[in-house]
Amino acid sequence: MVFNSLVFLPFFAVVAAFHHSNASWTSKKVVLLIASYAFYGAWNPPFLLLLWASTVLDYYCALAMERSSTSRARKVFMGLSLVGNLGMLGYFKYGHFIAENVSHALRAVGVEWTAPGFDLLLPVGISFYTFHTLSYTLDVYRREIAARRSILDFAVAVSFFPQLVAGPIMRASAFLPQLDHEKRGSSAQWSNGLTLFIIGLFQKMVLADGILAPMVDVAYQPDGTHSFVDAWLGTFAFSGQIFFDFAGYSLCALGVARCLGFELVDNFRQPYAAIGFSDFWRRWHISLSTWLRDYLYIPLGGNRGSPRRTEINLMLTMLIGGLWHGASWSFVVWGGLHGAYLVIERRVRGTRPTESSGATALVAILLTYLLTCFTWVFFRASDFTTAWQMMSAMVGFGTQMPGQVSSSVRAALCAIVVLAMIIGHIRMRGTHVEDVLVKMSPTTRGVMLGLMLIAIAISGGGQRAFIYFQF
């Protein structure tokens, strides 16, 4: 089920009605769990088995770790959790990719071996809930939180439907305590939550799907002819599409959770106003970047070793971060480029803080944005050939044919949306969307939300899946 579907409305109405009834907190949690499984199972019910397997495995591993008296036993159970979770993720998400690459590598040394067919559907959101549950066992292993006795609480935390399939990736330490006491959305939370939900839907259905996505689809057609203007316009449009798609989903998730009385983590803070790439990763998909920082980069040694070691740690983290997005070398290249940017930035700037102001800041923001766009090409292109064609076109070696996309009304709309997005990010650089909403007069806010509702109704955005569902 997706937020931008008609069926979500009655679903949420029923869940919210029960959640605000006089039933006991335990029965409300049971209903939340059932609703979350229904939300997830609506795609493909057998995928629920994986979710259950992950839940049960980590619940018992955490309990066993806590009860273990020796460090060796704790390591065994932690290893079991890692192998179990990453094994499922690896099999379903990377099985085909690994087998194909092994096959290529063997062929290169003269061994003929055909990879077995992996005709598997990728379980929706498996990367998200795997990281979500792993944060629990890792925190218990590091004795940062206590293992939960209630499997109901843990199952609700893993499967809580607003954040289950595309995040934000909630840490167990942030979500589990919210289940200790009864939650119900206050009147203020409801109005705030619905406001965020409308803005999120507007970003997704109108800006990402209605205006930007069709343009990106044309610009990134495999074997398409790519002119300089089309390639840049298509890539700028994709920078907006992926932002509004994912940030829109995150706002919807935040809003829905808030209506039920829960708080999730912020996932975006005006990322295209970033000055440099370390700043970018503090603003883009924050729940993933902080996860990678805390559970991968720092355990690898972080910046505690030599500069060379720090750079290796950065590159490794970003390469794995890239691979997290999808089983394809193009995602690895995307992550690798971001890693390289971080390394170069670190060398150029040393350990000085990122803040600057005035014209220098503006130039740095635009440079960061342009490099980010250039790197998005690998994220969006369906294969390396298309990516190469797009990049060639972007540096002036594209076709001289008249552009397929640059002469349309849609192109003008895309340009306006992307420009407005960048200006908006720069102007709101130091603030939060909610701060802006608080400062607005109720009338202005009401008219703005009304216009958004109108645009949603006549956007033609349809039900395009959220981009991050595939991860």
Next chain:
Amino acid sequence: MPSYISSFRVLPHGWRSLVLAAVVASGFLGGFELFWRHYGFVPTLTDSDSLWCEARASVAHDSLVILGSSRLQTGLDPIELSRALGGRSVVQLALAGANPVPALLDLAADTRFGGVVLLEYMPRRLFTSDVGAAGRTQAFVTACHNPSVVAPIEARLARVAEQHLTLLDAELQIVALLSYVAHHRALPHASHDQLRGDRYSLMSFPEGEHVVTARDVWDPPFTGAALEARFGELRAAIASIAARGGKVILYRSPVSGEVLADEEARFPSAIWFPRAARELGASSIDYAALPGARTLDLPDGEHPRSRDVAEVTATVGRALQPLLR
């Protein structure tokens, strides 16, 4: 609570804003709906993958399935064709802007299907790579094979909304509307296209309207081995259906004006149509050559006016009868 948790800010007069938003939205959308209805628009369905999958699921063992592009989706009425064929089940799977080959391959692989396929002969679809249009059909086929549990419920809810609200018409969606107005400096014509629940699309061009739609961009035509491979692929699919007692009939729909001239220049029909039928071992029907077929007024060179479709369908139905015996 950890500091990185989103901190909740109370919006001053949050509910007042939401009520105002609802009033603004419902006022505008109500006016929008009334305006377009007054202008002549009527509610129509969206040709979504769920509607296509529903039609695909209704294909019975001996159904007659229409495969093609908008030319057949607007040019053959399933109800009329069923009537002409003595009540035989007719399913409309033609899809505007799409290539029928992936749908034909899907039917060929469906062991439950042993009926008749009326396959549109359109050379730019059958004998070029036509990647984009083929991808559109393939996406629909894939969606039918991997349905989500809620897809039918969602489709039903969407249909109820579309049947009652003109503002959901694809032509009135914000980008389409702006594009049309910017291009034509006028509002779109009323009820250009109305989709029925059985996916038959009614085209009602305004009187006197003639538009040129000859394509200036064609995918490169197949030649040599690529053409042979395409023939082979289609032959194999047709043989699979024939092995189950079914058959595939090539149908060349009426075409005129610049569209016809364009097609004739690239794929002369006198050569290509009989060659395609021969290579594929399929029966064929050329509307223009049918007894009783009159020269139709095709406003855009390829889509008949809906008022003519019953007659076209009846003519095709008569031509089909001997081929189905």
